[in-house]
Amino acid sequence: xxxxxxxxxxxxxxxxxxxxxxxxxxxxxxxxxxxxxxxxxxxxxxxxxxxxxxxxxxxxxxxxxxxxxxxxxxxxxxxxxxxxxxxxxxxxxxxxxxxxxxxxxxxxxxxxxxxxxxxxxxxxxxxxxxxxxxxxxxxxxxxxxxxxxxxxxxxxxxxxxxxxxxxxxxxxxxxxxxxxxxxxxxxxxxxxxxxxxxxxxxxxxxxxxxxxxxxxxxxxxxxxxxxxxxxxxxxxxxxxxxxxx
Numbered sequence: 001x002x003x004x005x006x007x008x009x010x011x012x013x014x015x016x017x018x019x020x021x022x023x024x025x026x027x028x029x030x031x032x033x034x035x036x037x038x039x040x041x042x043x044x045x046x047x048x049x050x051x052x053x054x055x056x057x058x059x060x061x062x063x064x065x066x067x068x069x070x071x072x073x074x075x076x077x078x079x080x081x082x083x084x085x086x087x088x089x090x091x092x093x094x095x096x097x098x099x100x101x102x103x104x105x106x107x108x109x110x111x112x113x114x115x116x117x118x119x120x121x122x123x124x125x126x127x128x129x130x131x132x133x134x135x136x137x138x139x140x141x142x143x144x145x146x147x148x149x150x151x152x153x154x155x156x157x158x159x160x161x162x163x164x165x166x167x168x169x170x171x172x173x174x175x176x177x178x179x180x181x182x183x184x185x186x187x188x189x190x191x192x193x194x195x196x197x198x199x200x201x202x203x204x205x206x207x208x209x210x211x212x213x214x215x216x217x218x219x220x221x222x223x224x225x226x227x228x229x230x231x232x233x234x235x236x237x238x239x240x241x242x243x244x245x
Contacts, residue, residue: 116143126154
């Protein structure tokens with residue numbers, strides 16, 4: 001934790017430290033960059049322990065209000081490396097992500113637009129997943145909604161948008177994604193925008209989900225297709241909240 005907070009010069013991307021363009025917005029961008037660097041330097045001085053976490057929480061809260069680029073940097077290069085779930089989840093909440101008290105987002109998860117992500121209780125989000133809440137910009141509720149007792153395997157990616165290949169301006173529409181209670185999306189899956197993975201559904205490993213998955217069915221493949229029905233007699237409650245990792 002101390003190394004992450006103190007070695008800020010090596011970890012802040014060059015694009016955050018320099019301005020690579022000129023014009024009317026260059027001065028404003030330079031001031032933003034200077035503010036970011038000053039904030040990281042201040043955080044670096046608050047080395048380790050609770051002081052470092054308090055400083056990081058303040059940075060995350062401030063960035064969530066006004067600086068989406070910097071917020072993404074903090075969440076996806078610092079916060080997601082913290083090996084203590086309680087601290088990690090508190091920082092995600094400070095960024096605007098809503099998550100149940102007994103759920104866990106494992107380390108090394110990439111979070112995009114946390115204000116647009118809502119996760120229920122007793123959920124497990126595996127390592128190296130991507131959670132994408134950008135569709136909140138549509139103004140129709142959360143961009144990504146995950147219900148209760150949902151298990152998301154490692155390396156699974158939710159993608160909120162796409163591009164229209166024939167569009168003159170390469171338009172990139174967004175669409176909301178929903179995963180309902182007790183769904184299980186196994187490792188290394190890709191879930192495209194506008195999809196609902198219904199209650200009790202299972203998505204087999206390495207599948208591409210490009211359309212809705214009906215309740216209590218198992219699907220798999222690229223693209224994912226029906227494999228079999230799943231039992232509706234599901235009573236489990238997920239739990240994965242070790243004191244660290």
